[in-house]
Amino acid sequence: MTRSTRSLQDRLDAEGVICAEGYLFELERRGYVQAGPFVPEVVLDHPEAVQGLHREFAHAGSDVILAFTYYGHREKMRLVGKEHLLEPLNREALKLAIEVAEEFGCLVAGNVCNTNHWSPDDPQSQRDVRAMYEEQIGWAAEAGVDYIVSETNDYYGETATALEVIKAHGLPAVVTLSAHRDPTLWDGVPVIEAAKRLEQAGADVVGLNCMRGPATILSLVQELRQAVSCHIAALPVTYRTDAEHPTFQSLEDAACGCIPGDRPFPTALDPFTCNRYELGAFARDCWDLGLRYIGVCCGGAPHHVRAMAEAWGRQPAAGRYAPDMSRHAFFGTAGSSSSDTTERNRAHAGEL
Template sequence: MKRSLEKRLENGTVIVGEGYLFELERRGYLQAGSFVPEVALKNPEALKQTYRDYMKAGSDVVLAFTYNAHREKMRIIGKEDLLEPLNRSAIQLAKEVALEHPEEEALVAGNISNTNIFDPEDSESKEKVREIFREMVGWCKEEGVDYIQGETFYYHEEALIALEEIQRQGLPAVITLGLMGENILRDGYTVEESCKILSEEGALVVGMNCFRGPDSMHPYLEKIRKEVDGYVGGVPLPYRTTEEHPTFFNLPDGGCSCHLPMETTFPTALDPLYHNRYELADWARKAHNIGINYIGLCCGASPAMLRSVAEAIGQETINSEYSPNMEKHFLFGKDRTLKDHNTSYRTKA
C-alpha cells in the first residue's frame, strides 16, 4: 500500500519537486507575468511530462499544479469559467503520473497559495480568501488527494485560514511561508513564531518556500527548527540571493548589458543567477543535517537540480542512472582507452 505523508516522514526525509511555474514558462506553455497554469487544460500532456520529470528526478510527491489557479487570479484574466475544470484536471493528471512510479506510488498533493488580496485590516478580504481556499480544498477532497500543500503565504493569518480550511476537509496540511525582503511577515509575525503556531494548530509540516534562495532562507529555517517540535520543510529557489538582496524580486545582475523590460531580472532574466547543482546539493545536506524533514526546490528549479538534492541526502532516484559520470569523456575522462592526445589537452581546451 502507498504510505501516507506522515508515515514517510516518520521513516525519513520527503523530497518534494516544485518549480513547475518557471519550468513550463521555459518550455513555452505558460505566460510569464500572469503565471496562470492553464496548461492543465490547454496542454495536459506537457503538464504530465513535467510532473513525470520531477518525479523521476526524486520527488516523492506529484504536486498538482494549481498554484495561482484560484478565483481571484482567474477573475483578473477573465477566465473564471475555467476555474473548476482547471483545478480538477491538474489533480487528475497528477494522479495518473503518480501511478507510474515503479517502486511505490507517489503521493499526490493538492495546492493552494497566497491570494494577493488578503488585508489584515479588511474583514471582507479575509472572508473572500476563506471562500477561495474552501472551494479549492473541496475539489482536492473530491478528487482524492493525499494531502494539501498551502504555500508562499506572507501573512500569518492568511496561512492560518488556509490551515483551517484544509482541516475542515480532514486532510493533512503542509503550510509554508514566503518571506519578503522585510525579513518579517507582513502582519508582524516572525517566520518562526508563525510556524510554531501553525504546527501547534495541527499542520503536519511547517516551513518556508519560494522568494529566497538557500543562502537567504537557511538562517530562518534554523530558527524554525529550534522553535518547532514537528516536521519542518525547506523549499528554496535555486537562485543566488544574498543578505543584501534576500529575494529574487530585486536580484541584480551586474553583468547584464541589455535593457530589461521590467528593469529587474525577475522574472525572465534570472538565468545568470542560478546556483549550480553542486551548491544546491551542499545546501540540501546542510538542511538535512539540522533536521529539515521536507526538502525540495521551488521556482526556477530543473529536474536535474532536484535529482542532485535528492542524491545529496542519500536517495537514489529513478533517473539516477543519468547522473553525471565523466569517466568516458574524451577530454576529462579517466578511462584507459581514451586517447592521450585528447586527455593531455584538457587544461588547454
C-alpha cells in the same frame, strides 16, 4: 506501479520527503505559461506538458506529485477573465497529478497559495478568501489527495484561514511561509512566530518556501528548528541570493543593460541560477539540521531534484545518468587509446 499507500507522516518519520514545486517558472521557460499573470492555463491547453514535467520530477527523485493549481484560484482567474475555467482547471490538474503518482508510486498533494486578495482590515476580503480555499481544497479532497500544500503565504491571517479549511476536510497540511527582505509577514507577524502558531493550530509540517535561495533561507530554517517541534519544510528558489539581495525579487544584474525595467525578476534570472551541487549541499545541510521535508520552488528543475535526492543517499531513476567525467572526450581518462591523445584533447579544451 500503484500510487503510494504510505502516508505523508510515515515517510517523514522514515526516509523523509522531497517535493518538487517550481512548475510555474519551469513551464514559463518552456513556453507554456505567461509571465506576469502566471495563471496555470497550461493544465487545460497542454496537459501533456504538465504531465511530462510531473514525470521528469518523479524520475529525478520527487516523492510527491504536486497538482499544478498554484494561482489557479478564483481571484486570479477573475483577473484574467477566465473565471469560468476555474473548476475545470482544478479538476484536470488533480487528475493529471494522480495519474502520474500512480505510475511512480508517489504521494499526491493538492495545492493552494497566496490569493493577493486578503486584507487584514477587510472582513469581506477574508470571507472571499475562505470561500476560495473551500473550493480548491474541496475539489482536492474529492479527488483523494494525500495532503494539501498551502504555500507562498505572505499574511498570517490568510495562512491560518487556509489551515483551518484544510483541517476541516480532515487532510494533513504542509504550510510554508514566504520570508521577504524583512522576515515578517505582511500583517506584522514574524515568520518564526507565525510558524509556531501554525504548529499549535494543527499544521503537520511548517516551514518556508519561495523568495529566498539556499544561501539566505538556511539561517531562518535554523531558527525555525529551535522554535517548533513538528517537521519543518524548506523549499528555496534555486537562485543565488545573498545578504545584500536576500530574495530573488531583489537581485540586480549590472552586467546586462537590456533587461526590461532593469530588474532580473522574473524573466532574466538565468545568470543567478544555482547549480546542482549547490542544491545537493543545501539538502545535506537540511538533513544535518534534522529537516525531513525539502524541495525546490521557483527556478527548480529536475537536475536540482536529482542532486537533492542523491545528497540524501537515494538512487533515483535519473541517477542512472549521473555524470561520469572519466568518459569525457576531453577531460576523461577511461578507455583512452593513448596518453598522448588524452593530453592533446585536454590542451585543445583549454585545460593545459
